[in-house]
Amino acid sequence: MNDLYLRACRRQPVERTPVWLMRQAGRSLPEYREVRRKVDFVTLMQTPDLAAEVTIQPVDRLGVDAAILFSDILVPAAPLGIEVEFKPGPVIEHPVREAADVERLRADEPEESVPFVYETIRILREQLADRVPLIGFAASPFTLAAYLVEGGGSKSFDRTMGLLYGEPETAHRLLEKVTETTAKYVVAQVRAGAQAIQLFDTWAGLLHRRDFREFDLRYVRRLFEILECEGVPRIYFALNSGHLLSEIRDCGADVVGVDWRTDLAEASRLLGDRFVVQGNLDPAVLMASPEVIERRTRTILESAAGAPGHVFNLGHGVLPRTPVEHLQALIGAVRKHSA
């Protein structure tokens, strides 16, 4: 049993640095593209056998030290009563714009509303048979709320920011409801078998430090407090958050993911040297040669040397065009240089 990842998250001794990659299951793998030739993204994500299959693909192909549930951060919109389509980006026909929209949100039980998530986790634990741990995940409440308000992705997220600035009470009411449902969503993941929970805060980087603290961090913290008694490592990853690191000290996670823009050594210092750090190779490095990949991997391993622990990862998700040999070169470099 390879439990390197869980041990690193818990600051226990490890023989080498564990590694997994955000979006490791996906279009960069030929076997994933093969599955996608037969089914669309939504069907794949909602069909437990198939979702489990693509979750395990990078474990087989790349030898990563953890699997992460194949799913989407918008899944918990369903128990909130919000329907999301993928065309292929997420589109919400009835977004949450006003106080009345917030009041209308539902609070269904995730296990009844999105049972496929939990079934996928149960299948995965059986099929993985402790080869590597399984990571569950969700969006941070702010990030999920931003999608609900915009009705999908956005360049500027001006409706979301307009809500925070103009109607902060409505924004807080929305964030409370989203937090409550997300908490149920991830607690049920742990009870179904997820061995760690990562929160993805994709849009935190839009926020000024003050607004981050008020509208984002406090809900992240609340979620992690609720997760505390579940006993699994809690990982927080906020994209583009170099200006927020000294606030993130208070996030309540065990592990903090750092994007590629900030050195792990500097990030650890800003985080108060109190978190296991995760990251942070720029995914675009994987477009260069194996020699460049190896050199940059070593730099990152060295940069993490002073932190209380390190889980190697990219600074953002694997890019779809990444050659699979380069992913393998990266995993090999981490194994070789961190032993």
Added chain:
Amino acid sequence: MNDLYLRACRRQPVERTPVWLMRQAGRSLPEYREVRRKVDFVTLMQTPDLAAEVTIQPVDRLGVDAAILFSDILVPAAPLGIEVEFKPGPVIEHPVREAADVERLRADEPEESVPFVYETIRILREQLADRVPLIGFAASPFTLAAYLVEGGGSKSFDRTMGLLYGEPETAHRLLEKVTETTAKYVVAQVRAGAQAIQLFDTWAGLLHRRDFREFDLRYVRRLFEILECEGVPRIYFALNSGHLLSEIRDCGADVVGVDWRTDLAEASRLLGDRFVVQGNLDPAVLMASPEVIERRTRTILESAAGAPGHVFNLGHGVLPRTPVEHLQALIGAVRKHSA
């Protein structure tokens, strides 16, 4: 004659804080939308009378303290021999991907290649008749190069980053050529009548500090050095650059624009208290009420109090959906609270 803007840029005494807004000429103004009903974006930009007309609109409508040439940061692709279409985002059919593509770049004289830019400036100086100063602009070499490599906008800019990481010599050769043409492009703007030059570094925020210094900052600095003997204020604005501010100390500008994510007081400290700062209201604040706009405007004026000078602006461009009354409320608030 209102020369508040130029005086603030030069650290001379001002009666109140000057204000202009990035993308102040554009879809938020009904008179702009009226012009656009008749001509498309490219025609508008390339027709000097019309480009001058929309450049002046916000001076009339909002009472801003500077006009900025209505144009596009991709215009200097033309003297480099690269054709850009707008559909409506920029699309480059033959992007610059390899060393051979870089060698093939032309170095035409901007005044011959894009004469409409200089004709627009001459018309503007005549029509403005010193009511307010006229700002010229260009993209930073890195930002223009990123568009040339990607062939347009991009979510991840992985081809650009792949070039920097994988073929740094080719990247530098490209950046040198882009810098040379951009230098000619902006020097000619000054000679046609532009009274200040702002460099927009839209994609700097993608870069790690080390790569920013190597592939971006040095070319910005070179451009500003070339501009030095033209005697006009030089403004550098890098979006999403909170993690780069201590590097930006060496940019060689007179004024540094700061996006909304970092307080002006903190930015000024990171910049070594040596630049006039420009910014930095979140454009999404303009989606909220005039009361919220006024309160947030005061906060920003206070935050800038310790810097060697302040030019009020947004932290990014005006959002298309912004109500014109809210723009007016903002200009009124700056006038009222900075006097």
